[in-house]
Amino acid sequence: MPGLLLANFDLDECIERLYNKELLPEIVVNALCSKVKELLIKESNVVHIQSPVTVVGDIHGQFHDLLEIFKIGGPCPDTNYLFLGDYVDRGLFSVETITLLVCLKLRYPSRINLIRGNHESRGITQTYGFYTECLRKYDSANVWMYFTDMFDFLTLSVVIDNSIFCVHGGLSPTIHSIDQIKVVDRFKEIPHEGPMADLVWSDPDDTKSDFSLSPRGAGYTFGIEIVKKFLYMNNMHHILRAHQLCQEGYQVLFDNRLSTVWSAPNYCYRCGNLASVLEVKDNGERFFNVFDAAPENGEHTMMLFNPEQKSQSLFAQPQPVEYFL
């Protein structure tokens, strides 16, 4: 394909192809990932941006719903976007989703920001579907390698208007001030423990006021006192995060000090939940724009019924008649 050669591929053409749900050649994906790494390596662990911006939570490979978000929230670059991570795994189109986001980042670097989620990791994607999808769509693990190497460069947090702290998961008992995030060495696989793990993994809990240890034996939850203290110490007003499914598409906790935004409607094509994007206006106002699953999902979930798609068996909603025992 002319214009799509390695060195100077045409980004607009790539984006166009992706909007049409076409995959890009492996060699192009490789080049895109290398390019975007050069861009991401310059970003701080805490990127400062200005409103207005539309904040998007977990996508999980639900590509049609991502396209729906651009319809609802406005196309990129007319609308500024901040994505809070978890682009891949679980949904059927992780490759298309992350490829498009990488292209948009390269094309409009100041208009779109991408934070790392706990699924942007080699370990997790091998278990939860992205690895399998790459093998299936490209017949080799190379594309998975390009993307997961690129994940190591994604930033950990964003601050909007010096006032809203945005992260994928939540707070960490080792981090009191935002400056402490800036010195974390983030260019690596997400570790099992420590500040970097906490930022992408932890969850708020409105029944406990402090940090608590999960009964699983790993992972923290944090309560209202922790949030108050963090906001006060850093002179901020709100924490914005994703990471947790909510039926209504969003949840506001701790007397409006923390919001969860969830952007995968009908999660895993079976939960029947709503989704939202959070629009932060330039006067600081926050508005949850709630939406339902894109109609295109229907056609494509039919492919779940293909018995060869064995690994997807858990995803299927109404399966064909089955002589189970």
Add this chain to the structure above:
Amino acid sequence: MNIPATTAFSGFTSISTPPAKSFLPPPNNEKLAIAVDDWRIYTTHNPILNSVELDKVTESIGIPMPEMIFGNNGFRLLHEPSGWEITFDALNAVDGVDKTGDRDGLLKVSCSQDWLKSRQKRELESKISGVVKPFDWTYSVAYSGNVTPSPNNTNQISFEVTEERIPIDKLKRPDPILFFDNMILYEDELSDNGSSVLDIKIRVMPERLLLLCRFFLRIDGVLFRIRDSRTYIEFKTGEVIREFQTQEATYESLRKKIPSYVEDYGVYLRDPNWVSQHIPIQSVMCEKAIIT
């Protein structure tokens, strides 16, 4: 290995099945899926609980709910002449989870050791207010439905333990399937440490039906666990056979059974059917009653 020494819980413990409790107002969209012989099969399909419902059931059941809880979903198998029925729903199932960790022992995720060590190293203890009220976060249950005895009570129906098994040969026949459905009751991704799913499949043939309620657990790097309850009904005779089976194996032992040429082992480990065929059976128990 992280399986505690005190895994006393062997799965299905009793043949007496409690009647269903009511945690939420009944949803109004229950559908009669099929009427066959003396039996009526009702199904209810709904989205996951909303936050109001979630708060309500979290309080009444007393533990955090699984991430995806289909609390307004269920199956109801009614024997019309007698009024005897067996129901399956998510909230009665979750109510069977060990709510303190005292009964079944608490499992830990694979990275727990490293995690605890680093915490001590950092002397963080003072800032952490303790473990969130412990409960079985794997949501392991041995759920076999809830039985409502026949209301007129004219004929006491009681299940007896039997050596008999569900007649597999009859189920292997290619009889037409008049009705098939499946439904997830709940699912939790264990914060990406694995997967815990309780789901139900049913198929109704002209002369019999089979319902499989399966709990499937995978804790990455730790273990696999399956607890199946099968309900088999032979329409002509009114025979109801219920079979309870538990299976468990360490993660590593199962991973070794994947053919060595396989590059993408995750496909196997995510597939409950493959897992169920490759892990040892711990216990099987059958009970039987005639419903007339």
